[in-house]
Amino acid sequence: MATHTTRMLIIGSGPAGLSAAIYGARAGMEPIVVQGLQPGGQLTITTDVENYPGFREVIQGPWLMQEMQAQAEHVGTRMMWDTIVDIDIAGGSPFKAIGDSGDEYVGDVLVIATGAQAKWLGVEGEQALSGKGVSACATCDGFFYRGKKVAVIGGGNTAVEEALYLTNHSDDVTLIHRRDELRSEKILQDRLFSNPKISTLWNKAVTRFVAGENGTLNHLELTDTVTGETSTLEVDGAFVAIGHAPSTELFKGKLPMDESGYLLVEPGTPKTSVLGVFACGDVMDHTYRQAITAAGTGCMAALDAERFLAHRDFEKAKASA
Numbered sequence: 001m002a003t004h005t006t007r008m009l010i011i012g013s014g015p016a017g018l019s020a021a022i023y024g025a026r027a028g029m030e031p032i033v034v035q036g037l038q039p040g041g042q043l044t045i046t047t048d049v050e051n052y053p054g055f056r057e058v059i060q061g062p063w064l065m066q067e068m069q070a071q072a073e074h075v076g077t078r079m080m081w082d083t084i085v086d087i088d089i090a091g092g093s094p095f096k097a098i099g100d101s102g103d104e105y106v107g108d109v110l111v112i113a114t115g116a117q118a119k120w121l122g123v124e125g126e127q128a129l130s131g132k133g134v135s136a137c138a139t140c141d142g143f144f145y146r147g148k149k150v151a152v153i154g155g156g157n158t159a160v161e162e163a164l165y166l167t168n169h170s171d172d173v174t175l176i177h178r179r180d181e182l183r184s185e186k187i188l189q190d191r192l193f194s195n196p197k198i199s200t201l202w203n204k205a206v207t208r209f210v211a212g213e214n215g216t217l218n219h220l221e222l223t224d225t226v227t228g229e230t231s232t233l234e235v236d237g238a239f240v241a242i243g244h245a246p247s248t249e250l251f252k253g254k255l256p257m258d259e260s261g262y263l264l265v266e267p268g269t270p271k272t273s274v275l276g277v278f279a280c281g282d283v284m285d286h287t288y289r290q291a292i293t294a295a296g297t298g299c300m301a302a303l304d305a306e307r308f309l310a311h312r313d314f315e316k317a318k319a320s321a
Contacts (some may be wrong), residue, residue: 001101001102001103001104002104002235003103003105004032004078004104004106005025005105005106005107006030006031006032006078006105006106006108007028007029007030007031008020008030008031008032008082008109008111009106009107009110010024010110010111010113011030011036011084011087011097011110011112011113011114011285012033012034012035012041012112012114013033013034013035013040013065013079013113014042014115014281014291015041015281015292015294015295015298016115016280016281016283016294016295016301017041017111017280017298017299018033018069018077019126019294019298020076020113020278020280020298021072021077022068022071022072022302023230023298023299023306024302024305024306025072025076026075026076026179029074029302029306029309030076031076031077032078032097033068033072033078033079033080034080034083034084034097034105035079035082035083036084038115039065039069040066040068040069041294042061042115042118043062043064043065044061044065044144046220048060048061048131049303051139051140052291052292053292057101064291069156070221075180080099080103082099082100082101082103082105084098084099084250085097085098087110087251089110089277092274093109093276093312094107094108095107095276097110108312109277109305109308109309110276110277110278111278111280111301112251112263112277112279112283112284113248113279113281114247114248115247115283116244116245116254116262116282116283117244117245117247118137118243118244119240119243120242121153121242123208124208125208125209125210126240128211129209129211129216129217130313132215132216132236133209133211133216133218133236133237134237134238134239135239137239138152138162138166139162139289140290141237141239142166142170143169143200144237145166145169145237146170147169147170148195148237149170149172149174149237150166150167150170150173150235150236150237151175151220151229151233151237151239152173152175152176152239153171153176153177153206153239153240153241154176154177154240154241155178155179155182155183156182156183156184156241156243157184158241158242158243159175159182159184159242160175160184160188160191162241164192167195167197167198171197172197174198174201174235175198175199175200176201176206176220177203177306178203178205179203179205179225180202180203201222203224203225203226204224204225204231205225206222206238207222207229207230209221209238211258212233217237220233220238225232243260244289245261245264246260246284246286247283248261248263255272255277255279260286263283263284265278265279267282269304270297270301271301276305276308276312279301280294280297280298281294281297285297
């Protein structure tokens with residue numbers, strides 16, 4: 001068992017964590033990134049990426065994250081293949097974290113970039129066709145379905161917003177909901193029901209995603225939640241929009257969260273309620289959830305962390321003078 005110390009400890013290695021690492025390393029903080037269960041974050045399971053600035057052609061998510069990691073390491077970041085299982089922030093800086101390996105990580109500042117995962121239905125064909133017609137992000141992937149027939153599965157704000165967004169690309173959008181009324185805000189429902197490009201299937205549960213001969217999504221198998229009758233719906237793309245789960249289990253009882261489990265930060269900043277602890281990326285953002293916004297908040301976390309340490313060091317030097 002070993003102890004690893006650093007000026008900046010980062011938990012999570014997606015766009016937020018690696019962006020924080022790049023800025024932190026360039027500021028001389030020699031950050032440590034503990035990569036977690038999914039090194040590189042959600043982009044490592046995303047194929048085509050067309051909306052990350054700087055690339056005129058479609059790029060691959062895993063390649064983008066490999067480049068981010070290489071850049072972070074090039075400027076002085078230490079990458080650790082470990083998963084944090086316990087953390088102590090109650091006593092203030094320095095903050096201590098324990099890895100699954102038994103190693104201890106100690107940082108003068110802590111950046112939380114553990115991300116969030118889309119919730120899935122868990123039915124046959126869903127994961128096999130992920131990236132081949134099945135997605136959990138219309139903003140990310142809707143552009144690939146221009147002029148095609150798409151479906152959105154869900155009944156809350158996210159589902160309605162995704163359906164409305166997809167009308168920018170498709171004239172044939174179907175919202176599928178397992179109940180007979182939506183849970184979304186009324187203003188969103190009004191926009192949905194008044195949009196001629198959107199139709200709604202009530203009391204229907206998707207029980208299977210089925211591929212065509214080309215290996216991509218061809219149709220959905222549906223079951224009526226009232227009558228039990230089965231049916232099919234031919235679509236080119238299906239978007240599962242039943243919410244996201246932020247990876248914040250580690251911080252329950254230690255940091256304030258909203259009702260959905262997202263970490264609360266000072267508005268417009270990555271600052272949590274504990275001085276020296278910052279949160280960035282999808283773990284604190286339930287609105288945008290994009291790689292570019294995650295990277296932006298990672299940058300903000302590093303800049304604020306550097307300012308926190310500079311102020312603390314100045315005060316210590318003044319006190320000892």
